[in-house]
Amino acid sequence: MNKLILLLGLIFSNLSFASAANEELNYTAIIMFVLFVGVTLFITYWASKKTHTAKSFYTAGGNITGFQNGLAISGDFMSAASFLGISGLVYLSGFDGLIYSIGFLIGWPIILLLIAEPLRNLGKYSFSDVVSFRLKQKPIRILAACGSLSTVILYLIAQMVGAGKLIEILFGLPYYSAVMIVGGLMISYVTFGGMLATTWVQIIKAVLLLSGATLMAFLVLYQFEFNFNQFFSEAVNVHSKGKNIMAPGGLISDPVSAISLGLALMFGTAGLPHILMRFFTVPDAVEARKSVVYATGFIGYFYILTFIIGFGAIVLVSNNPVYLNDSGSLIGNNNMAAIHLSHAVGGDILLGFISAVAFATILAVVSGLTLAGASAISHDLYANAFLIGRNDERKEMKISKLATIFLGVLAVFLGIIFEEQNVAFMVGLAFAIAATTNFPILILSIYWKNLTTRGAVIGGSAGLFTAILLVILGPVVWVDIFGNNEAFFPYKYPALFSMIVTFVGIWLFSMTDKSKNSKVEKKLFESQYFRSQTGVGIDKPNAH
Amino acid sequence: MQIRNTKEIYQQLKEARTKILIPLILLTITSYFSFIWVIAFNPNFFSILIFDTNISIGIFLGFLLILLIFLITLIYVYFANKILEPLINKIKKK
Numbered sequence: 001m002n003k004l005i006l007l008l009g010l011i012f013s014n015l016s017f018a019s020a021a022n023e024e025l026n027y028t029a030i031i032m033f034v035l036f037v038g039v040t041l042f043i044t045y046w047a048s049k050k051t052h053t054a055k056s057f058y059t060a061g062g063n064i065t066g067f068q069n070g071l072a073i074s075g076d077f078m079s080a081a082s083f084l085g086i087s088g089l090v091y092l093s094g095f096d097g098l099i100y101s102i103g104f105l106i107g108w109p110i111i112l113l114l115i116a117e118p119l120r121n122l123g124k125y126s127f128s129d130v131v132s133f134r135l136k137q138k139p140i141r142i143l144a145a146c147g148s149l150s151t152v153i154l155y156l157i158a159q160m161v162g163a164g165k166l167i168e169i170l171f172g173l174p175y176y177s178a179v180m181i182v183g184g185l186m187i188s189y190v191t192f193g194g195m196l197a198t199t200w201v202q203i204i205k206a207v208l209l210l211s212g213a214t215l216m217a218f219l220v221l222y223q224f225e226f227n228f229n230q231f232f233s234e235a236v237n238v239h240s241k242g243k244n245i246m247a248p249g250g251l252i253s254d255p256v257s258a259i260s261l262g263l264a265l266m267f268g269t270a271g272l273p274h275i276l277m278r279f280f281t282v283p284d285a286v287e288a289r290k291s292v293v294y295a296t297g298f299i300g301y302f303y304i305l306t307f308i309i310g311f312g313a314i315v316l317v318s319n320n321p322v323y324l325n326d327s328g329s330l331i332g333n334n335n336m337a338a339i340h341l342s343h344a345v346g347g348d349i350l351l352g353f354i355s356a357v358a359f360a361t362i363l364a365v366v367s368g369l370t371l372a373g374a375s376a377i378s379h380d381l382y383a384n385a386f387l388i389g390r391n392d393e394r395k396e397m398k399i400s401k402l403a404t405i406f407l408g409v410l411a412v413f414l415g416i417i418f419e420e421q422n423v424a425f426m427v428g429l430a431f432a433i434a435a436t437t438n439f440p441i442l443i444l445s446i447y448w449k450n451l452t453t454r455g456a457v458i459g460g461s462a463g464l465f466t467a468i469l470l471v472i473l474g475p476v477v478w479v480d481i482f483g484n485n486e487a488f489f490p491y492k493y494p495a496l497f498s499m500i501v502t503f504v505g506i507w508l509f510s511m512t513d514k515s516k517n518s519k520v521e522k523k524l525f526e527s528q529y530f531r532s533q534t535g536v537g538i539d540k541p542n543a544h
Numbered sequence: 545m546q547i548r549n550t551k552e553i554y555q556q557l558k559e560a561r562t563k564i565l566i567p568l569i570l571l572t573i574t575s576y577f578s579f580i581w582v583i584a585f586n587p588n589f590f591s592i593l594i595f596d597t598n599i600s601i602g603i604f605l606g607f608l609l610i611l612l613i614f615l616i617t618l619i620y621v622y623f624a625n626k627i628l629e630p631l632i633n634k635i636k637k638k
Contacts, residue, residue, distance in 0.1 A: 095602050098603065101606075228599060
């Protein structure tokens with residue numbers, strides 16, 4: 001706890017809370033932010049007293065309800081990047097923002113229909129438990145951990161750099177201190193409070209973000225007396241692209257990119273380790289089911305709000321000189337559209353509230369990511385891949401705390417290294433890897449009898465390798481970052497190709513696998529399938 | 545006798561689940577990829593304004609798709625609770 005107090009001191013001494021639109025101190029932001037940090041640290045303290053076993057560390061004891069988990073899942077999903085990024089994209093080009101929103105949402109029915117219940121019925125702490133249920137522990141755990149860790153680290157870098165920049169603009173804090181504060185708080189939440197604290201931080205943030213966004217959308221539409229036609233007409237009149245903002249712009253230009261991006265978004269969600277991990281916090285498959293419905297509802301509603309907020313910014317911010325710099329573009333950048341709009345409709349108070357919520361959002365999302373990464377290191381690699389049968393849970397928990405600190409420090413370090421880089425492609429790559437490695441091995445291990453360890457390991461790693469290679473050779477890294485003239489691989493999104501490599505690889509090397517081991521694995525399928533469908537044999541949640 | 549009974553219920557459960565899942569999965573995939581398809585091949589279709597308003601077909605259908613996605617999850621949970629859950633509970637009791 002001393003560390004926490006030290007950290008609070010650090011924050012107070014460092015924050016200057018000058019807001020973007022006006023350079024005075026924004027007291028609402030300070031009060032809101034301090035309140036949020038205070039409450040979440042109190043929750044962490046409370047959670048630390050209940051977190052003694054590995055089970056409570058990874059799954060909050062399995063006692064979270066479907067409704068709570070639905071909120072926490074939507075919290076994981078509604079990152080500052082999607083709140084500010086999508087409303088910024090809508091502000092910039094209108095309709096195109098909707099393509100992303102729908103892509104992020106479409107993964108949820110897939111998770112509900114194919115993954116949620118078997119996942120809960122077969123796993124204990126992480127999705128690798130499911131994949132290694134009948135396959136060989138060591139190689140499968142290593143592969144799943146590689147998939148998880150690359151997804152988590154890419155996602156973390158993108159969030160960290162975004163966070164640093166955002167806090168720099170919002171509060172006038174130096175980039176380095178911003179990244180370090182985020183890292184420090186995140187390490188405290190996760191190491192002391194585990195999944196229980198992380199879940200409640202996520203729930204509080206989800207409620208704050210949903211209410212803040214609702215209020216903003218309400219205030220925008222209120223100015224148009226809730227007449228959508230008038231609202232959109234005004235936006236078309238004001239925007240430099242005119243009526244083009246009502247139709248697809250340049251985001252997707254050819255069919256291959258369209259399908260490739262579509263696949264990555266649709267199946268990537270179903271392979272994100274920090275999302276999949278949430279399903280082990282509920283007691284059974286019934287609650288897992290419920291949590292997806294709540295999450296889908298909240299996330300869908302949230303995307304409708306960001307769309308209204310983006311259009312609101314077109315109407316109320318883009319033509320107001322207070323929010324523009326000399327060249328006529330937004331102060332900060334386009335991602336500040338929602339922040340400026342909060343000031344335009346609600347003055348300093350709403351600006352302060354929304355800024356504090358954006359900060360809280362970053363903290364909550366990086367905490368969830370770090371926890372998932374730590375479990376891949378401690379549960380998959382340490383306890384199950386290298387120490388099969390020789391581990392004890394206390395030691396595993398100690399390792400996961402060390403892994404959390406390691407990942408937190410790594411995230412801060414990478415956040416500083418990548419400060420000046422374009423990190424937008426990293427979330428895309430994370431989704432592509434999740435769709436290419438994690439999702440296929442998970443879904444096939446649940447539904448395909450003939451999957452063998454050899455097939456999963458060869459196919460899964462070939463896909464992982466292909467996805468990374470195609471992104472490096474593609475236009476985003478090879479041309480934009482390395483500065484070459486032409487890309488070896490012409491498309492921005494690799495998922496279509498890398499997923500084919502994975503599925504063909506898995507099929508080929510499973511079908512030709514004649515080892516003794518593979519026969520046992522096929523034989524075990526029936527009993528695994530029975531358990532995945534019925535939940536007979538799953539762990540009971542901790543008693544209260 | 546009891547073992548055979550469990551098997552029968554399990555068989556029933558698998559069939560019922562398939563019947564619920566297949567139409568919903570098809571609906572999810574086709575609705576999404578048709579949306580993406582129009583964006584890739586015929587983006588102008590989405591710029592047509594509906595009725596006498598300034599709201600385009602693209603935005604209208606986009607909102608509708610968000611609603612449909614939520615509806616799919618609701619429909620599944622309705623049938624899962626009504627049809628699948630009683631069968632699962634019967635198996636658990638054995």
